[in-house]
Amino acid sequence: MAGPVLEGKAHRKLRPGCGAARLAPRYEGRPHVSGIAEGGADGHRIRHFIGGQWCDAVNGRTHPDHDPWTGEVLAEVASGEAEDARVAIEAAHAAFPTWAGLSPTDRQIIFLNAATVLERREDEVIGLLAAETGTGADFARNQITFCLSLLRQAGALAFAPTGQVLPSDVPGTRALALRRPVGVVGAISAWNAALTLTGRAIVGPMALGNTVVLKPSEEAPLVGGALWAEIFAEAGLPPGVLNVVLHAPGDAGQIADEFVTHPDVRRINFTGSTVTGRRLAESAARYLKRPVLQLSGHNSLIVLADADLDYAVDAAAYGAFVHQGEVCMCARRILVERPIAEQFTERFVAKVAKLPMGDPRDPATVLGPLINRWAVALMARRIEEAVALGARVLAGGTAQPPCFPATVLTDVPEEAELAFEETFGPIALLETVEDRDHAVERANASRYGLTGAILTGDTYAGLDLARRLQVGIVHINDQPVNDEPHMPFGGLKDSGWGRFGLGFAAEDFTELQWATLRDSPRPFSF
Structure with missing residues (x-):
């Protein structure tokens, strides 16, 4: 990406018609x-x-x-x-x-x-x-x-x-x-x-x-x-x-x-x-x-056994699939404690399978088109690779260009790209963890450290857990897609400086x- 050193480079004057104070139209025949x-x-x-x-x-x-x-x-x-x-x-x-x-x-x-x-x-x-x-x-x-x-x-x-x-x-x-x-x-x-x-x-x-x-x-x-x-x-x-x-x-x-x-x-x-x-x-x-x-981010949402199950399902669905997953803060990996893993999975998959997809101008649409055809192709290729390596698709999984349905996978092996690379689209990985220590271990295994979230019935215990996560941002009893103009937004590790x-x-x-x-x-x- 680097260019040559500017040794003795002469500065140029603004070319005619590009630099005066006069404001010209952005468009010829400006569209509304x-x-x-x-x-x-x-x-x-x-x-x-x-x-x-x-x-x-x-x-x-x-x-x-x-x-x-x-x-x-x-x-x-x-x-x-x-x-x-x-x-x-x-x-x-x-x-x-x-x-x-x-x-x-x-x-x-x-x-x-x-x-x-x-x-x-x-x-x-x-x-x-x-x-x-x-x-x-x-x-x-x-x-x-x-x-x-x-x-x-x-x-x-x-x-x-x-x-x-x-x-x-x-x-x-x-x-x-x-x-x-x-x-x-x-x-x-x-x-x-x-x-x-x-x-x-x-x-x-x-x-x-x-x-x-x-x-x-x-x-x-x-x-x-x-x-x-x-x-x-x-x-x-x-x-x-x-x-x-x-x-x-x-x-x-x-x-x-x-x-x-x-x-x-x-x-x-x-x-x-x-x-x-x-x-x-x-x-x-x-x-x-x-x-x-x-x-980039490969963010974890941790669902502890004492979390409100209905709220956890709604929060996880929003956090994983808002703006068809094209948000750096989206939950890519959902880590659920074993005592509630089966119930959570059943409800989460049922909700995700019903998310409407289509024209972004339609108020009912949740999942609009991906930004271009290469993004759609990347989703399909990475899912195909994960399945070939042993992953199971619980919802979605098949491209419907220019959109991609909300997709949930489980049993995704570590060598699959979905497991370690940010996949900028509507894909979430479900994983069962034995306890909160195991959840922290799995979340911190990522080379990324942008954001994370913890859903629990005990907010103070959630804060103690948050301090152990290697991320720049963490939200307790909320999903990870949050931002405010005055907050210190940024990540650790490969998620930035x-x-x-x-x-x-x-x-x-x-x-x-x-x-x-x-x-x-x-x-x-x-």
């Missing part, structure tokens, strides 16, 4: 939700947003953005490369001094304005999430609720303390630890919860006074990229503070290389797979850049500076 729902957005274009203006890729190329349910083309998307990222970085670098020097009130107003814009467009955004990422209305509303809270809390972050007074042993010296913004942040977001994951990638860094270049997933250039640019432009964000660079499938590495090698990018945050995150971290290390990484969350963003997106003041001359020895 109804236009997408009624037969696609043929002829529409989603473009870069750089320096406050919408513009085409340097190479002039585009690629199609597809609806995963209908297969129709929603729009043609700018196919950016390294040069586009370079121009965007330079725009962000130029905007940084003014944005960092803005008063807290001025920054707060922009974030509150953005919340107002998003709230006004809620119904439209729900439609766009369904059209581009197959998101059902319930999960779409969850994302909007999260992002409204994120934006409103970001307004308060502008007034958060930016340092502390430190004691000094030197007479007459007053010492301070000051936090200041780092500069340009490169943000790389994922498609599966595109609105939320992009929001948390850009809002915290900007609220702390940084400028951002965003590379959304090629699967969500609209709801994960251009939509946010449009919202902030209407909210009054100055040109260059947020820039969006889009790319075709297979070209993400060129944008990431530019983030890694360009000297003006001082931080990178990434949400995606562990494989890609590891490569990004290795590349960034060569340039002494600190990444924040939220990576650092924490997202406004309450902890300053630790990764500011520089800490030691400063001293003297109110009288200091004596020197010579």
Whole structure:
């Protein structure tokens, strides 16, 4: 993923038509939700947003953005490369001094304005999430609720303390630890919860006074990229503070290389797979850049014998199959204590087998389409492999493109990919454990450590158990799919480094500076 070292690289001026403060339309013949729902957005274009203006890729190329349910083309998307990222970085670098020097009130107003814009467009955004990422209305509303809270809390972050007074042993010296913004942040977001994951990638860094270049997933250039640019432009964000660079499938590495090698990018945050995150971290290390990484998960939900059985079944079904399992926090392995394992299995499988599947625009749908045909094929291949190795399918198991039914397997051997790799879809593995110690042992056997959950009748005992789990997040008497803007979201082991969350963003997106003041001359020895 790493590109060449920029030795003596000359910075380029913004190309004509891409960098002025004037706001141009994102689309030619801008589509609304109804236009997408009624037969696609043929002829529409989603473009870069750089320096406050919408513009085409340097190479002039585009690629199609597809609806995963209908297969129709929603729009043609700018196919950016390294040069586009370079121009965007330079725009962000130029905007940084003014944005960092803005008063807290001025920054707060922009974030509150953005919340107002998003709230006004809620119904439209729900439609766009369904059209581009197959998101059902319930999960779409969850994302909007999260992002409204994120934006409103970001307004308060502008007034958060930016340092502390430190004691000094030197007479007459007053010492301070000051936090200041780092500069340009490169943000790389994922498609599966595109609105939320992009929001948390850009809002915290900007609220702390940084400028951002965003590379959304090629699967969500609209709801994960251009939509946010449009919202902030209407909210009054100055040109260059947020820039969006889009790319075709297979070209993400060129944008990431530019983030890694360009000297003006001082931080990178990434949400995606562990494989890609590891490569990004290795590349960034060569340039002494600190990444924040939220990576894969293979999460366990532990059901203890004293849990309420009906609640446990409902919680496990939601935690495993919300948004057709395309959530990094989903329960991939359900560990049930032996005294209730048979009853739990019977009720859980019966509930899962009835989960409705189909059009994400239908309010009754629980399982919409997977993001693309490769995702469907991966589900089928891994299930076939597990069954060949001795696993049993208790529900689902057969692809119904573009969807995949809620699938439950048991007796999955350790060498099957389902047992140790994150399978981003509606698949849950059921396993019986002898006791709570055995449950912890099985949960901690994973190389991932993102999140986990414990269902029990004794919450205090559950907390003691939670402390033994090697995960960054754990929920007692809840399922594992939870997030709030101010919480320290992040994992351990192969699930990442650092924490997202406004309450902890300053630790990764500011520089800490030691400063001293003297109110009288200091004596020197010579």
